[in-house]
Amino acid sequence: MLKRNKMKVLSLILATLVVGTTFVGCGKKDDASSTAKVDQVVKYNLGAQPKTIDPGLNNSVEGGIVDVNAFEGLENVDANNKVTPGVAEKYDVSSDGTKYTFHLRKDAKWSDGKGVTANDFYYAWTRALAPETASDYAYQLYYIKNGEAYNGGKAKVADLGIKVVDDYTLEVTLEAPTAYFLALTAFPTYFPVRKDIVEANKEGWATDAKTFVSNGAYKMSEYAQKDHMTFVKNDSYWDKANVKLDKIQYTLLDNETSALNAFESGEIDATDLLPAEQKQSLIKDGKAKVYPYLGTYYYAVNVSNKNVSADVAKALSNTNVRKALSMAIDRTAIVENVTKGGEQPATSYVPKGIVDSTGKEFKNKDYLKTTADVEGAKKLLADAGYPEGKGFPKLEIKYNTGQGHQNIAQAIQEMWKKNLGIDVTLVNEERKVQLDDLTKHNFMVCRTAWIADYNDPMTFIDMYYTNGGNNNPGYTNPEYDKLVDAAKKGTDAAKRTEDMHKAEDILMNDMPIIPIYYYTNVLALKNNITDLQKSPLGFVYFRNTVVEAASK
Structure with a gap:
């Protein structure tokens, strides 16, 4: 910050x-x-x-x-x-x-x-x-x-x-x-x-x-x-x-x-690990409460070309492919039918509730639709050389143990198959192993999330700085890095906010990550x-x- x-x-x-x-x-x-x-x-x-x-x-x-x-x-x-x-x-x-x-x-x-x-x-x-x-x-x-x-x-x-x-x-x-x-x-x-x-x-x-x-x-x-x-x-x-x-x-x-x-x-x-189908009844009965949570649930896409086959690296290195994968997801269906905890579809990376240097809401636009844009996704995939998913390598989604993560992965697996013709396998890992694989870029697509370390957009924006410690996709963009540097060292509040907005514009255009929803936290106590x-x-x-x- x-x-x-x-x-x-x-x-x-x-x-x-x-x-x-x-x-x-x-x-x-x-x-x-x-x-x-x-x-x-x-x-x-x-x-x-x-x-x-x-x-x-x-x-x-x-x-x-x-x-x-x-x-x-x-x-x-x-x-x-x-x-x-x-x-x-x-x-x-x-x-x-x-x-x-x-x-x-x-x-x-x-x-x-x-x-x-x-x-x-x-x-x-x-x-x-x-x-x-x-x-x-x-x-x-x-x-x-x-x-x-x-x-x-x-x-x-x-x-x-x-x-x-x-x-x-x-x-x-x-x-x-x-x-x-x-x-x-x-x-x-x-x-x-x-x-x-x-x-x-x-x-x-x-x-x-x-x-x-x-x-x-x-x-x-x-x-x-x-x-x-x-x-x-x-x-x-x-x-x-x-x-x-x-x-x-x-x-x-x-x-x-x-x-x-x-x-x-x-x-x-106390626990905030609860079956999705039980959350609303627990809240209604007064056994659980919904808390604000400054975070985004998303999928990281390996763009580092490490630990994946040549055909997977070729596909995931294509921006149109990553955009197609994102556009084929119905985020509203996921929060209403799968997570059921009051989450909101993520239309940006930086979530609602994060404020800029003057205390104003940072989020100023929607980069993504809340429902699937199937025709748009198909066109982008065809432009990338994979019409109707033909010739596209089999993808693998990794997620850490938990029925909720599995349910989301299964929903996205079905959406990508139905909307794009892409075959996806699911791999479940215990959290410790999954975190290690994320750090080492040992995945194709992996479930992850980011919760704010402090209430400022920089806690999200600086993650994807080249070679950053939590830059799990292995993303790099010199212009993005310049904007992060400027925002970190700048003292003009308006200019700093502008630089971070431009950085998010670049990130959401390059799509090394696929936002799914903004968090809430349901705690039973x-x-x-x-x-x-x-x-x-x-x-x-x-x-x-x-x-x-x-x-x-």
């Missing part, structure tokens, strides 16, 4: 960066003596097992939920999802908006009792930026002076705009004013990690309760692979007095029916659990959560 050169605008910008809702139960909140009689334990279903919960390497919502509760950045977000002090109790900003000086609180501790210092942030950030780390989210630190140059091997670590003044003072110099930089410091990639812990076991430190040392409200007590993770209240956390839960158990049920059955039987207390904070950025915060006596 971007920072304005006029600091008086900063408070307005930050007010819109992180927005969300807090789920408050139906009952009246008990006083301290009453809640003390109820076990303060929440069993939350993450769904898929995260590929990693190392905050410097994670790039999934599942891992992010764990990280925002186990760690704390320089800044945090409060119950209203507004940026608030975290490890840094205060900060100073230079008049030109490019230099931040963070003053760390001296009572911030790691879960093993050691103090959190500026060196822990320095290590975490330089580690994520180091080329050998290969962090998918390294680009999230490119706002720091020479961050991109260091990650690309064109600068030394000493050239980075990160300076440890002393144990409790961290000075950060940016490439350009960035209005949302404070919000970024509350994002997992900016969380501190301990050098002595990570360096002692680089591959396994984040999978063992003995070594998963964290500095947030909760600490790990158990990690049972593919089953559950248990976190308990961190008594070393500086704000522990305001943390009410004693334990969070994250279950890893990745089947919608199994998750709902576990919820109904009381085995879990026991009604005696209050103040569970559900962010439209995908995170769930448990710092203020309370379990009340169940209503009779």
